[in-house]
Amino acid sequence: MSTAVLDAATAAPAPAAPDPDRLDALVGRMLGDLGAVYILPLVRIGDELGLYAALAEAGPVTPAALARRTGAQERLLREWLSAHAAAGYVEHDAASGRFSMTPEQAMVFARSDSPAFMLGAFEVAYANTLDVPAVARAFRGDGRGAGYHGRCACLFSGIERFFRPGYAAHLVESWLPALDGVVAKLERGxxxxxxxxxHGASAILMAQAFPRSRFHGFDYHAASVACARDAAARAGVAANTSFEAAGAADFPGSGQYDLVACFDALHDMGDPVGVARHVRAALATGGTFMAVEPRAGDRLEDNMNPVGRVYYAASTMICTPVALDQAPDGPALGAQAGPARLQAVLREAGFSRVRVAAETPFNMVIEARP
Ligand SMILES: C[S@@+](CC[C@H](N)C(=O)[O-])C[C@H]1O[C@@H](n2cnc3c(N)ncnc32)[C@H](O)[C@@H]1O
Incomplete structure (x- = not known):
């Protein structure tokens, strides 16, 4: 048989003609997405210069008046405000030329204590763009992933600011009460x-709520540990907290802890089963392991939603290369591992009573007991 006949026999089928309506819909959607991507640097600038807080405080204001309040360059500020108005992130009154924020916009952009505060999420997205070279190296297969130690500093502050609002809203109010008998122990000490x-957000919140208990934070990233210590001092809980650089599979304290918690971190670890085994050995009799993990379904098709979209992208840039850096042949669970996979990890580590105790739109809380 000639090669021409063979090629014809094995050639891929001709691609179907594009459907103009589907193409229109896709391009329209991409335009919305591009608007979000292009505004990312503007959000970072607004965050760094305190423009959102100033706008929320000022009420309806012209660019010139906001420039006077903030010291920012007026012409640039007008363009920044226009981009935000086009995005629906601030309001514009055509008659007066003033810009303002609704209470909802202020919650998202200006109030760091609000459960809807999003500037941390934008900071993480920005960090991911800065970390493209490190993660691209991992994609090229240099044998390692891309660990936390090589990342830009704004990743760590961004993660803290991204997650803290959710912890502040749910941890003491609903996640700890969902665990069997844990709150009573925390109240006693x-x-x-x-x-x-x-950066210690979860330990600090718990230390504030339960002053009779002691909270030891461990992280293998020494710079984060130093930030956690400073944050605890600022929050007035230095007396019942301590923070130490230590790996999750070898932090000190065998058979001691009433509660070991792991917030948005177990899936980042190269050897999650080894970590969970060490946690089990660190628990006192009757102790509990609480793993707070990103919310997910068990299959890719269960996670085709806006939350899954953000998490898979973050997981490609952060969680998966971080885990591969620690264990190139490890499971690298990723941020959308799902409850079945995570519970299997905990059972493999020797926990016999494992369940999802609570869920929020972004997180699920897994309780594991020996
Ligand atoms: C996504 S961050 C979450 C940080 C914090 N728990 C929070 O919720 O804000 C994951 C953290 O796990 C830490 N980490 C990853 N692998 C680790 C390991 N093997 N041992 C100790 N810490 C680890 C990282 O340094 C990072 O601070």
Missing amino acids: ALVADVGCG
Whole structure:
């Protein structure tokens, strides 16, 4: 048989002609997405210069008046405000030429204590763009992933600001009460480890709520540990917290802890089963392991939604290369591992009573007991 006949026999089928309506819909959707991507640097500038807080405080204001309040360059500020108005992130009154924020816009952009505060999420997205070279190296297969230690500093502050509003809204109010008997122990005075504590947001919130308990934060990233210590001092909980640089599979304290918690970190770890085994050994009799993980379904097709979209992208840039950096042949669970996979990890580590105890739109809380 000639090669021409073979090629014809094995050639890929001709691609179907594009459907103009579907193409229109896709391009229209991309335009919306591009608007979000293009405004990312503007949001970072607004965050760094305090423009959102100033606008929320000022009420309806002209660019010139906002420039006077903030010291920002007026012409640039007008363009920045126009871009935000076109995005629906601020309001514009055509008659007066003034810009303002609705209470909802202020909650998202200006109030760091609001549960809807989003500037941390934008900061993480920005960090991901800065970390493209490191993650691209991992994609090229240099044998390692891209660990936390090589990332830009705004990733760590961004993660803290992204997650803290959710922890502030749910941790003390609903997640800890969903665990069997844990709140009573915390009220009496318990010993708690927060593993992969980052900048310490979760340990600090718990230390404020339960002053009779002691909270030890551990993280292998020494710079984050130093930030956690400073944050605890600022929050007035230095006396019942401590923060130490230590790996999740070898933090100190065998058979001691009433509660070990891991917030948005277990799936980042190269050897999650080894970590969970170490946690189990660190628990006192009757102790509980609380793994707070990103909310997900068990299959890709369950996660085809806006939350899954954000998490898969963040997981490609952060969680998966971080885990591969620690264990190139490890499971690299990723941020959308889902409850079945995570519960299997905990059972493999020797926990026999494992369940999803609580869920919010962004997180699920897994309780594991020996
Ligand atoms: C997504 S961040 C979450 C930080 C913090 N728990 C929070 O919720 O804000 C994951 C954290 O896990 C830490 N981490 C990852 N692998 C670790 C390991 N093997 N041992 C200790 N910490 C680890 C990272 O340094 C990072 O601070």
